[in-house]
Amino acid sequence: MSYVAPVKDMLFNIQHLAKIDQIAQIPGFEDAGLDTAQAVLEEAAKFNEGVLAPLNWEGDKNPSSWKDGVVTATPGFKEAFKQFTEGGWQGLQHPAEYGGQGLPKTIGAACGEMQNSANMSFALCPLLSDGAIEALLTAGSDELKATYLENLVAGKWTGTMNLTEPQAGSDLAAVRTRAEPQPDGTFKIFGTKIFITWGEHDMAENIIHLVLARVQGAPEGVKGISLFVVPKFMVNKDGSLGARNDVHCVSIEHKMGIKASPTAVLQFGDHGGAVGYLVGQENRGLEYMFIMMNAARYGVGVQGIAIAEQAYQTAVRFSRERVQSRPVDGSVAAGASIIHHPDVRRMLMTMRAYVEGCRAMSSVAASAYDAAHHHPDAETRKVNQTFYEFMVPLVKGYSTEMSLEVTSLAVQVHGGMGFIEETGVAQYYRDAKILTIYEGTTAIQANDLVGRKTSRDGGQSGKAAGSAN
Numbered sequence: 001m002s003y004v005a006p007v008k009d010m011l012f013n014i015q016h017l018a019k020i021d022q023i024a025q026i027p028g029f030e031d032a033g034l035d036t037a038q039a040v041l042e043e044a045a046k047f048n049e050g051v052l053a054p055l056n057w058e059g060d061k062n063p064s065s066w067k068d069g070v071v072t073a074t075p076g077f078k079e080a081f082k083q084f085t086e087g088g089w090q091g092l093q094h095p096a097e098y099g100g101q102g103l104p105k106t107i108g109a110a111c112g113e114m115q116n117s118a119n120m121s122f123a124l125c126p127l128l129s130d131g132a133i134e135a136l137l138t139a140g141s142d143e144l145k146a147t148y149l150e151n152l153v154a155g156k157w158t159g160t161m162n163l164t165e166p167q168a169g170s171d172l173a174a175v176r177t178r179a180e181p182q183p184d185g186t187f188k189i190f191g192t193k194i195f196i197t198w199g200e201h202d203m204a205e206n207i208i209h210l211v212l213a214r215v216q217g218a219p220e221g222v223k224g225i226s227l228f229v230v231p232k233f234m235v236n237k238d239g240s241l242g243a244r245n246d247v248h249c250v251s252i253e254h255k256m257g258i259k260a261s262p263t264a265v266l267q268f269g270d271h272g273g274a275v276g277y278l279v280g281q282e283n284r285g286l287e288y289m290f291i292m293m294n295a296a297r298y299g300v301g302v303q304g305i306a307i308a309e310q311a312y313q314t315a316v317r318f319s320r321e322r323v324q325s326r327p328v329d330g331s332v333a334a335g336a337s338i339i340h341h342p343d344v345r346r347m348l349m350t351m352r353a354y355v356e357g358c359r360a361m362s363s364v365a366a367s368a369y370d371a372a373h374h375h376p377d378a379e380t381r382k383v384n385q386t387f388y389e390f391m392v393p394l395v396k397g398y399s400t401e402m403s404l405e406v407t408s409l410a411v412q413v414h415g416g417m418g419f420i421e422e423t424g425v426a427q428y429y430r431d432a433k434i435l436t437i438y439e440g441t442t443a444i445q446a447n448d449l450v451g452r453k454t455s456r457d458g459g460q461s462g463k464a465a466g467s468a469n
């Protein structure tokens, strides 16, 4: 199914809503003006339209597979991932210090949307690496940063997020995976994590798992959770890869959508204990994981916009080609395509309005993120951080619920053909459903918005929204 990146619409938002000219005045972003944004988006469009989009349908028919603990990605994915990393796309918005391109999230988010429109299953892998990089940058020790960041930013290694266990989904207080301290300062990790996206695969040399676990004797509930780095292969002092760590993929799930993205059950410590390295301080794991979750939740919101955009484009193409009856208002002669029917136009315009509204919201949030992380003035950073955190559950919750409506309308515009797999829109509808579930269901986003981000400070964050950027 073809995809044409909406570069013009994206640049409009980047210029007028995200205000890229203001971002380019922030030290470190001097070269990240509108011209740079345009050049990067045009290159990204070529890669995503030409390399990732043609593999999307294949991924649905021929999902990742598991055999004896080894997961093999859909044919073509490994080669595409190599092209992705060689093009420097993983490092787009990460610091130059670790080999990234140091561009603003405002530009990175638009490229992320393209990746997800083209191939959501594929795009999940770099999305989770982005989250792992962000968590290590914020909470990792100098040693952890030196050991892992460069290869993660290069895409040579990929990252995962290990929260969920059979009894701990929305409620992370129920996490049971345990961490036993060792005399050398490392920990041995024991437990089972389920639903781990790209938790095992053959596209990268190493996989860096960020794992929530409880150190022996830690307090009950969320106050006793710590965060650990658990590499699939141990990393030697000289940076080369060492022995296999004791973390193994015992199966992957059969799913209704995003079939090419392997969803792994990971077993830690069945053969003596998986070696883990504490990130930051003990018992502050959830706080650190929230950094990763905020990055991933924003990214999942963008996935919603992306799949809705792709569904919209497919519906427009179909409605221009399909000929069926004369419009009820008699405006066009018989034999015209269905795009002339007022109801079809209503559906298409609804889809477009939703997509553009959500893209505008996410552009403004990305711009606030850039100011929050890079502006020289501390007060401006604080106001923008508050605003960004307030926007994350909205971008995630609203854009993903929106994607269900839009992909459903895309099926409707196709009539019976929409229900037939060959048109591709059925896949978008199935793929979109996970977006309102993972990274916190819509109810969890609502709790976050109403509880943490509104009630807790008497609505101050919401009010601060007006003065951000």
Ligand SMILES: Cc1cc2nc3c(=O)[nH]c(=O)nc-3n(C[C@H](O)[C@H](O)[C@H](O)COP(=O)(O)OP(=O)(O)OC[C@H]3O[C@@H](n4cnc5c(N)ncnc54)[C@H](O)[C@@H]3O)c2cc1C
Binding pocket: 161, 162, 163, 164, 168, 169, 170, 171, 194, 195, 196, 197, 198, 255, 263, 434, 437, 438, 439, 440, 441, 442, 443, 444, 447
């Ligand atoms: C394909 C896929 C990929 C995933 N990838 C990852 C991953 O990479 N890493 C990872 O750690 N996890 C991952 N997950 C797990 C995912 O984040 C959880 O499935 C999700 O958080 C929901 O948890 P649950 O499935 O246990 O549902 P539950 O928590 O059991 O929720 C069931 C229902 O109860 C509602 N509910 C629960 N608590 C509340 C509450 N407090 N208030 C209101 N309503 C509530 C929910 O909204 C939902 O409707 C993935 C899951 C899938 C299916």
